[in-house]
Amino acid sequence: MLEINNAFNSDHNHDHCVSGALNNAKAICKENGQRLTPIRELVLRLVWGSHKPLGAYELLPALAEAGFNSAPPTVYRALDFLHQLGLIHKIGSLNAFVGCSNPEHPHPSAFMICTECKTAAEIETSELQTSFNRVANTHGFQLEEENIELLGLCSDCRGNES
Amino acid sequence: MLEINNAFNSDHNHDHCVSGALNNAKAICKENGQRLTPIRELVLRLVWGSHKPLGAYELLPALAEAGFNSAPPTVYRALDFLHQLGLIHKIGSLNAFVGCSNPEHPHPSAFMICTECKTAAEIETSELQTSFNRVANTHGFQLEEENIELLGLCSDCRGNES
DNA sequence: AAATGTATTGTTATAATATAACAATAACTG
DNA sequence: CAGTTATTGTTATATTATAACAATACATTT
Ligand SMILES: [Zn+2]
Ligand SMILES: [Zn+2]
Ligand SMILES: [Zn+2]
Ligand SMILES: [Zn+2]
Numbered sequence: 143m144l145e146i147n148n149a150f151n152s153d154h155n156h157d158h159c160v161s162g163a164l165n166n167a168k169a170i171c172k173e174n175g176q177r178l179t180p181i182r183e184l185v186l187r188l189v190w191g192s193h194k195p196l197g198a199y200e201l202l203p204a205l206a207e208a209g210f211n212s213a214p215p216t217v218y219r220a221l222d223f224l225h226q227l228g229l230i231h232k233i234g235s236l237n238a239f240v241g242c243s244n245p246e247h248p249h250p251s252a253f254m255i256c257t258e259c260k261t262a263a264e265i266e267t268s269e270l271q272t273s274f275n276r277v278a279n280t281h282g283f284q285l286e287e288e289n290i291e292l293l294g295l296c297s298d299c300r301g302n303e304s
Numbered sequence: 305m306l307e308i309n310n311a312f313n314s315d316h317n318h319d320h321c322v323s324g325a326l327n328n329a330k331a332i333c334k335e336n337g338q339r340l341t342p343i344r345e346l347v348l349r350l351v352w353g354s355h356k357p358l359g360a361y362e363l364l365p366a367l368a369e370a371g372f373n374s375a376p377p378t379v380y381r382a383l384d385f386l387h388q389l390g391l392i393h394k395i396g397s398l399n400a401f402v403g404c405s406n407p408e409h410p411h412p413s414a415f416m417i418c419t420e421c422k423t424a425a426e427i428e429t430s431e432l433q434t435s436f437n438r439v440a441n442t443h444g445f446q447l448e449e450e451n452i453e454l455l456g457l458c459s460d461c462r463g464n465e466s
Numbered sequence: 467a468a469a470t471g472t473a474t475t476g477t478t479a480t481a482a483t484a485t486a487a488c489a490a491t492a493a494c495t496g
Numbered sequence: 497c498a499g500t501t502a503t504t505g506t507t508a509t510a511t512t513a514t515a516a517c518a519a520t521a522c523a524t525t526t
Contacts, residue, residue: 150443177493179503199482211505218484219504234396235451237483237512254445263443270435274454277427281312282459283416289397291451292436297444339522341474360512373476380513381475399483399512 147243149193149263150256150296159241160190166245167229174227181210185220186241189230194260195238233262234289240264250288258299265290309405311355311425312418312458321403322352328407329391336389343372347382348403351392356422357400395424396451402426412450420461427452 148154171178206212224230231251252265278285310316333340368374386392393413414427440447
């Protein structure tokens with residue numbers, strides 16, 4: 143069935159999200175012979191500060207506070223590194239990044255994004271995949287990557303409408 | 305069935321695409337009591353120069369050549385105008401714009417984008433919509449907008465692979 | 467036509483996002 | 497340790513987008 147992370151559940155234990163993400167990151171880096179350096183780990187923690195996608199420049203102040211150089215290339219390098227390992231996703235329409243809920247299994251970027259509270263909840267796409275593959279096959283298109291954004295109001299924000 | 309515009313068909317009569325787009329634009333502007341001014345029409349023509357999404361700054365030289373002021377606000381205003389009427393779509397991951405194949409019926413932005421030749425072909429999403437609605441409904445999400453990008457190689461570029 | 471108000475465009479400046487290029491340092495390998 | 501590679505520091509710049517206000521064009525009423 144369609145699954146999702148618990149981003150839209152405001153009661154969820156977010157510490158669990160963060161610790162899970164960190165554990166995943168360590169394992170995946172090890173598997174790939176890559177190093178989760180202090181900067182990379184901090185950037186990952188910051189991105190996982192919430193389920194709201196963060197822009198690169200929103201990370202710089204926290205990097206500075208932590209005593210690191212905080213010029214743009216620093217944060218973009220860390221973001222690129224995490225992105226290449228599938229530990230974060232980029233939301234194209236927002237120029238912003240959000241932690242991946244299931245990096246153990248590489249998968250396309252697919253989100254429901256609340257335009258009110260800005261929360262982005264990852265969608266499990268295995269069912270959608272059938273449709274996408276059919277579209278691609280029909281046109282001889284070799285599907286390699288996907289950016290799927292569903293924008294609207296999450297249930298919390300629907301309730302709060304004026 | 306799943307339909308698509310003919311962007312990936314390199315033999316198609318592209319003049320027909322352009323003239324159709326212009327006719328649509330005129331009709332839709334009239335319906336909405338908006339004016340398709342010379343700048344707006346030129347920007348629409350430029351975007352429709354091909355099926356490859358164009359960035360705002362790629363339009364500026366042609367605007368200058370045509371004798372218009374060519375500062376960024378000019379082109380962004382025209383792009384915003386066309387976007388609001390559904391005459392063009394924005395491809396979030398490319399920061400670029402492409403003409404809409406079927407503006408008479410407002411619909412979400414959904415494309416196959418060839419990473420080799422850069423061509424973007426619009427996808428008819430009525431079938432996908434069922435899946436998206438189901439995802440949204442399952443989570444109490446009020447779906448309002450979509451950005452769907454399928455990235456990969458079009459059939460022409462697959463053939464040309466080394 | 468003249469006066470008025472609105473929509474559009476011109477213009478200047480600046481904000482926000484992202485990368486190039488090279489130097490310095492840290493980590494790994496033999 | 498010396499040599500090599502990976503990572504980070506640093507400066508500069510490229511790219512994308514908007515703010516703010518002035519000038520002009522268009523539409524509406526008198
Ligand atoms: Zn969480
Ligand atoms: Zn993910
Ligand atoms: Zn065409
Ligand atoms: Zn369209």
